[in-house]
Amino acid sequence: MADKPVVITDQNTQKSLELPVIAGTEGEPTLDIKQLPSELGYFTYDPGFASTAACTSEITFIDGGKGILRYRGYPIEQLAEHSTFLEVACLLLNGDLPDEAELKAFEHDITYHTMVNERLNNFISGFHYDAHPMAMMAGVVGSLAAFYHDKLDMNDPEHRMLAAKRMIAKMPTIAAACYRYHMGWPTAYPNNSLDFCSRFLNMMFSVPAEPYEVSPVAAKALDLLFILHADHEQNASTSTVRLVGSTGANPYACVAAGISALWGPAHGGANEAVLNMLDEIGDVSRVPEFIARAKDRDDPFRLMGFGHRVYKNYDPRASIIRKACHEVLEDLGKTDPLLDLAMELERIALEDEYFVEKKLYPNVDFYSGIIYKAMGFPVSMFTVMFAIARTVGWVAQWLEQCENPTKIGRPRQVYSGPAERDYVPLEKR
Numbered sequence: 186m187a188d189k190p191v192v193i194t195d196q197n198t199q200k201s202l203e204l205p206v207i208a209g210t211e212g213e214p215t216l217d218i219k220q221l222p223s224e225l226g227y228f229t230y231d232p233g234f235a236s237t238a239a240c241t242s243e244i245t246f247i248d249g250g251k252g253i254l255r256y257r258g259y260p261i262e263q264l265a266e267h268s269t270f271l272e273v274a275c276l277l278l279n280g281d282l283p284d285e286a287e288l289k290a291f292e293h294d295i296t297y298h299t300m301v302n303e304r305l306n307n308f309i310s311g312f313h314y315d316a317h318p319m320a321m322m323a324g325v326v327g328s329l330a331a332f333y334h335d336k337l338d339m340n341d342p343e344h345r346m347l348a349a350k351r352m353i354a355k356m357p358t359i360a361a362a363c364y365r366y367h368m369g370w371p372t373a374y375p376n377n378s379l380d381f382c383s384r385f386l387n388m389m390f391s392v393p394a395e396p397y398e399v400s401p402v403a404a405k406a407l408d409l410l411f412i413l414h415a416d417h418e419q420n421a422s423t424s425t426v427r428l429v430g431s432t433g434a435n436p437y438a439c440v441a442a443g444i445s446a447l448w449g450p451a452h453g454g455a456n457e458a459v460l461n462m463l464d465e466i467g468d469v470s471r472v473p474e475f476i477a478r479a480k481d482r483d484d485p486f487r488l489m490g491f492g493h494r495v496y497k498n499y500d501p502r503a504s505i506i507r508k509a510c511h512e513v514l515e516d517l518g519k520t521d522p523l524l525d526l527a528m529e530l531e532r533i534a535l536e537d538e539y540f541v542e543k544k545l546y547p548n549v550d551f552y553s554g555i556i557y558k559a560m561g562f563p564v565s566m567f568t569v570m571f572a573i574a575r576t577v578g579w580v581a582q583w584l585e586q587c588e589n590p591t592k593i594g595r596p597r598q599v600y601s602g603p604a605e606r607d608y609v610p611l612e613k614r
């Protein structure tokens with residue numbers, strides 16, 4: 186592991202500077218460039234932050250080359266097989282797997298913060314009936330600050346943890362309320378005798394006129410998907426949460442900003458885009474046509490659910506979801522021609538020189554929508570599902586940031602506009 190400082194020399198001035206190397210527990214060594222502007226007079230240029238670490242974090246580790254993902258050191262495969270979403274949430278927030286009593290207490294806390302203030306429904310009913318649920322989520326979650334902010338002392342760790350738990354607990358309630366508003370169904374209140382995922386399914390799909398029984402298969406599959414989506418280090422939405430958090434904004438505002446960042450099709454919005462793409466392709470015979478479009482530089486079309494900034498190998502979450510897809514569809518007694526289509530698309534892409542050379546593999550969003558669809562979720566809710574799970578990561582990262590406050594996030598720029606010029610009066614332009 187490289188640990189000696191790296192010396193850089195400015196060939197213009199012959200001035201040298203030692204850049205210390207920050208070595209994490211694992212991962213690439215990172216140069217500390219903080220002294221660069223003051224010592225050599227340079228800033229660094231890194232659009233999209235492709236080479237820049239914005240923080241240190243103890244929460245999640247990814248090795249993109251090897252396709253490794255770990256939460257607090259635990260491999261995602263082990264958590265997916267043995268853990269539950271709330272146990273993973275407890276792990277991400279607190280740093281260690283809970284013992285039985287700790288887990289019970291955590292589950293209790295999440296369960297008893299599931300209700301939302303009744304007046305929050307006024308915000309929901311202000312939306313047009315066909316508003317996208319992600320737009321509703323961003324607005325409604327942001328409005329939580331108006332309900333719970335006055336009691337929040339951001340300097341008090343207990344208050345911060347309470348806000349984090351509230352957010353995890355209330356997200357499914359709000360998500361289901363948004364969906365039901367769109368459907369024209371009455372609000373369903375959380376049934377706290379159910380576990381986290383069963384409660385959410387019940388709030389989503391139960392109607393007053395008929396009995397509804399939560400499918401244990403669906404609840405288990407949802408729990409797995411939530412585990413896999415819970416955190417992913419400094420992705421765009423998490424970085425947004427941290428950036429907003431660095432200003433001292435309240436956590437509800439931070440998470441609302443995270444929801445907005447997640448919505449984009451290059452990020453969490455890809456799960457919705459994948460299903461729309463598969464629908465558009467429609468038939469295996471049209472796969473080559475779409476592969477050709479994805480490779481065409483003049484065509485903006487991209488294979489949705491493919492490629493990743495960090496993974497240059499199979500996304501380990503996609504491997505787990507791909508396998509689960511078959512099992513869940515079988516257990517739910519469903520078939521979906523889109524699964525065959527997705528597998529054929531993957532097969533052809535993985536053999537194609539373009540995708541091989543650029544190391545483009547299926548990511549977490551490629552197969553998840555097929556499971557959500559089998560459970561009855563409409564496509565527009567797919568990214569909301571991602572947001573419910575990722576809330577855990579957002580609040581864990583926000584808590585970590587509050588414990589080790591950094592400077593306000595404030596990137597620089599290379600100014601490329603006009604040099605100084607004098608104002609020209611209107612009549613002379």
Ligand code: CMC
Nearest residue numbers: 450451452453455479487488489490491492493494543548
């Ligand atoms: N289809 C076709 N070509 C692609 C794709 C794709 N899905 N992804 C990347 N490329 C090409 C891209 O055109 C570029 O080619 P060139 O070097 O010739 O210009 C090269 O691969 C590198 O791509 P990039 O856009 O520079 O890479 P990035 O790290 O900035 O972007 C990404 C990563 C995920 C935004 C991108 O792969 C993408 O748009 N994928 C489709 C959307 C998607 O599935 N997003 C979900 C990401 S995982 C879950 C999450 O973050 O929420």
